[in-house]
Amino acid sequence: MRIVIVGAGRVGLRTARSLEESGHEVILVESDPATADRAVEEGYAVVQGDGADEETLEAADVADADAVGALTGDLNTNFTVCMIGKHHGCRTVMRIDEDYREDIYREYANEVDEVVYPERLGAILAKNALLGGNIRAIADIAQELQLVEFTVTDASPMRGYSLSELELPANSRLLAFGKADGSLRLPTPDDSLDLGDRLVILAEFDRLGDVRSLIVGETGRAAVGDA
């Protein structure tokens, strides 16, 4: 895909790098000359200018782009970028700066297809690192919905049983399974639950405690949620 990213700071530059590594074509837009120069030195195609200015985005060929990422630290700029991007038929992604705004933009901003809040994912990673243990929050899917990886321990009541015998609480689903020494894959009913096996479960926030008791047992150190 052809993607325009506005903002070549920490978030924008890493996103650009990750997209290029996946084979996509990226054009960066950056207003600060020094930051723009640094991105050029790193080998990126950069248009220097204000992304909230339509001419700048046109210079970045927004008309031919598939998607626009408004990833600056300035909310006003980001929203304007999305408006211009949407006008040109692009998929638009807007970075926000405070988590309460996520719901507001999802509900009201038709120009914004997706909202991203980088600090939230950073906080989830930091929390996992600090807590260690047998529970790893992967993502907040929605305010009340979390994707969590649980590891089977000695204390797990389901240890030794198969997945067909696993009865998860209501409003929770098993999405992936991995043996202790293998990578995650789709679960099959015959998979047995042994020490160190991992289950990726999508569950409503209120159910996470029940899921944890079932799979990890009561020794799990970490309380999940509230990232």
Next chain:
Amino acid sequence: MVRAYVMIKAHTGEADRLRNDIEAIEGVERAHIVAGDVDLIAVVDVDSPGAVKDVAATQIQGVDGVEDTQTYIAMD
């Protein structure tokens, strides 16, 4: 009449509820949810500059979920 525009920074995602609460305040003509570094803008129409302070600083600030307000009085 005195007209003023009040920029409102929230700390909750309940934008609908905030707008309704703010529009229910006497003196507030209407309120809009906006994109950017403030979340709502209220248009205030009152009799005196003193009443602007009461509506903006006291009543709007007192709505649950409002973090901060900034008021601009129209001069034309």
